[in-house]
Structures are given as structure tokens and as C-alpha cells.
Amino acid sequence: MIFTDKIKEVKTTVSDCTDYAVKGITKICEAYGPRPCGEPAEQFAQETMMEELAAFSDEVRRETFKVNPEAFMSFVPHAGACLMGASAINAAAAFKKQPKAALGSVALMGGALAGIVGEFLLYKKMYDPLFKEKISGNVIAVRKAKGETKRRIILSGHTDSAPEWTYTYKLGSHGVLGVAGYAVAGLAYTGATAAVALKGKNPSLAKKMAIGQAAFLPAYAALFKFADHKNYVDGANDDLSGCYVSSAVMKYLSDNDIRFENTEVICMLAGGEEAGLRGSKAFFEAHPEMKNDGVETVFVGFDTIRDEDFMMIYEKDMTGMVKNDKRVCALLKNAGEKLGKDIPVGAIPLGSTDAAAASQAGIAAASLVAMDPTPARYYHTRLDTADILVPECIEKVINIALQTVFDFDEKGLN
Numbered sequence: 001m002i003f004t005d006k007i008k009e010v011k012t013t014v015s016d017c018t019d020y021a022v023k024g025i026t027k028i029c030e031a032y033g034p035r036p037c038g039e040p041a042e043q044f045a046q047e048t049m050m051e052e053l054a055a056f057s058d059e060v061r062r063e064t065f066k067v068n069p070e071a072f073m074s075f076v077p078h079a080g081a082c083l084m085g086a087s088a089i090n091a092a093a094a095f096k097k098q099p100k101a102a103l104g105s106v107a108l109m110g111g112a113l114a115g116i117v118g119e120f121l122l123y124k125k126m127y128d129p130l131f132k133e134k135i136s137g138n139v140i141a142v143r144k145a146k147g148e149t150k151r152r153i154i155l156s157g158h159t160d161s162a163p164e165w166t167y168t169y170k171l172g173s174h175g176v177l178g179v180a181g182y183a184v185a186g187l188a189y190t191g192a193t194a195a196v197a198l199k200g201k202n203p204s205l206a207k208k209m210a211i212g213q214a215a216f217l218p219a220y221a222a223l224f225k226f227a228d229h230k231n232y233v234d235g236a237n238d239d240l241s242g243c244y245v246s247s248a249v250m251k252y253l254s255d256n257d258i259r260f261e262n263t264e265v266i267c268m269l270a271g272g273e274e275a276g277l278r279g280s281k282a283f284f285e286a287h288p289e290m291k292n293d294g295v296e297t298v299f300v301g302f303d304t305i306r307d308e309d310f311m312m313i314y315e316k317d318m319t320g321m322v323k324n325d326k327r328v329c330a331l332l333k334n335a336g337e338k339l340g341k342d343i344p345v346g347a348i349p350l351g352s353t354d355a356a357a358a359s360q361a362g363i364a365a366a367s368l369v370a371m372d373p374t375p376a377r378y379y380h381t382r383l384d385t386a387d388i389l390v391p392e393c394i395e396k397v398i399n400i401a402l403q404t405v406f407d408f409d410e411k412g413l414n
Helices: 014-032 040-054 069-095 099-121 166-171 173-199 203-225 236-255 278-286 326-338 354-360 391-411
Strands: 059-067 134-143 151-158 163-165 227-232 263-270 296-305 311-317 345-347 364-370
Touching (some): 014 236, 040 059, 069 173, 069 227, 134 278, 151 278, 173 203, 263 278, 296 354, 296 391, 311 354, 326 364, 326 391, 354 364
Parallel strands (some): 296 364
Antiparallel strands (some): 059 134
């Protein structure tokens, strides 16, 4: 049954909620602009959203956490520096005929890979102590159950915006993938050069390969400008759209006097997603009871709701390193099918969503994303403004979110 069939009198429609979402996103962008994690603009935006959510919720609060925002993306220039150093050591080893010196090159390449794996693939705090600590926060709004709370569903988006990705803005998806691919090819070549130098059996080849490394120096240098921390983007789609999809559900329930008997609905707007899921990780660290209190709990993340043709439910998150819950994926997919939308289930190609943090915390989770993964030209660039919002896509996802909430209330995950 479609959720609207269960409501006797609809006072506020999903279309009304979509209008609320688009106006809210536009207001945040105009009032505060870019929202780097831990900066005043992020806090002011969160406080504005808190004021709105207060009208739809039984309680709303902001929980702060410490974060080192620039640490996450630092693995990119760190890799560039390591690969430049490795190339120089390979050259010295080849021309000075000191094969063992190439061990230093191997060590530097290992350092580059450790940063890529640790920070990007596993979202570990590899470099946090090297960067300034700031304070960010998560907004939590709760609509309680009428009676005993037996189920809990958390709807989430993230409030911070990203530093601009230089090559995505200047060259589009081909640019960012080209720079990354060029650097990876250089890593392989530099590694092969170190291997030849270490053997010491073919000095002439070692010299030629050492000279050949120069072809990849532009790629390594480009990594220093990959993310521009002096220029952050508006992030209207990534991810104010996810925030306002989640808030719109709360508005719909409140305006239409809907309160579930045994299901609590939470809107959690996370800070620091662009800093490595720091906000969602802090939320679940602060609330271990959500795993242990006997209440069936589900987390649904909404991230970048714009490109309907690319709508997908992520079963595998964090570049495929984390498995989300198949039951939550099915809950979302079934909700879409009831509303005439067949949403594919798949894996995020690169990066992560806040659902990964929930899954790592032992909470049943999945995310719904509607963005061209190539990536889209607006992704992490100054083009991600309120002017390019797609209300029709936002409205469809609000419908899917509401259907998901109603279905979960009725049957849970079984």
C-alpha cells in the first residue's frame, strides 16, 4: 500500500515539502555560502536548520565533536610528495650505482600507498594530528513514538560542503580521472624503476628508466592542486539536498499529524562528511545504545539528490570496502517499486557515504544517491549551486523516503 492511502486528510503534500526543501537549500546557500567543516558557516547553517526542525520535532539538539578537517584529503598531496621523492631516489641510485639506495624509494611509495589505503579506502585518521583541530557538530531532531519505542529509523544528510576539486571544475570528469590515472601509472612506473635499480644487474636500463620517470612528474605535481582548500563550494546538491529530503520527511509527518505507535523517527544532519565521515562516526560513537538497547534501528543516508537517471541504492560503500545491510537496501528498493521507480542496487565506485559509518558501527544501513558517478561536472565544484537543483528528483526521493519510513514502521526489516 502507498503511504498516502493511509492518511485520512493530507494537509501538507509532498509537493509542498519539495517547495520547502528547495527554498531551504536556496536560503542556506544565499545566507552562508560554502560551509567548510568546523567553520562558522557550517555552524550557522546547522543552527538555521535546527530552528526549522524544531517545528517538526519533539526535541532537537546539536552535538559537537572535535575534527581536523583538512586531514582527510591530505593523502593526495602527500602521495605526490612521496612519489616525487621516490623518483629522485631512483635516479640517484641508478646514476651513482648504489642499488640499495632504491630501498628509500620503496619506503616512500609505501608511505604514499599507506595514506591512500588508510585515509581514502578505510577512512582512518592517518594525518589528523598534523592539522588544526576544530569543532563541528551534528544536528539531531527526534519525533517520538506514541507508545513504547520498538523501532527507530534515522534519516540523514550532511551539512558541510567540500573543497573544490580543481580538475573536475576545469576539465570535467575526464580531467579528474585523467590526473588520477596518470598518477597511478606513474606509481607503477616508479615502482618498476625501483625494482630494476635494486637488482643492480642492468645499470643502463636503470638509468633509462630513471630518466623516464620525468614523464610522470607533472602528474605528481598536479596532486598538490587536486583539492583547493582556499575555495569551498556551495554544496547545494552535495549535500543540502540530502539534508532537506530528511527534514522534509519530518515536516510531512508533523504537518499531517502523523505519529507512529512504536516507531521513532530521527533526522540526523551530519557535519564533517567531506572531512572523512567524521560527523557520522562521532554520532555513533556517542550513541552506542542504538546498537544495544533492543530497539530495531535503521539508518538511511541521502546524498546528492539530483540526477534521477543515476539514482542508486548503495549496498557496498566506502569504495566497496564496507557492506551495507541488504535488508535496508531491499526496504528502499521496495519503496521505490511501490511508487513506480525501479532503483538499482550497487556499489559506490569511489568515495563513501555516511551509511558506511553506520554500518561500521553495527547499525543496519544503506544510502540512496542520485548523481552521475563519472563524476558529474558540478561534483565538488563551484557549479554545485541552488540554481541547478532538480525539484522533480528531490520530490521523488522525498516520496521514496516517506514510503520507506511507513513500510519500516509496518514491518520492520523482516
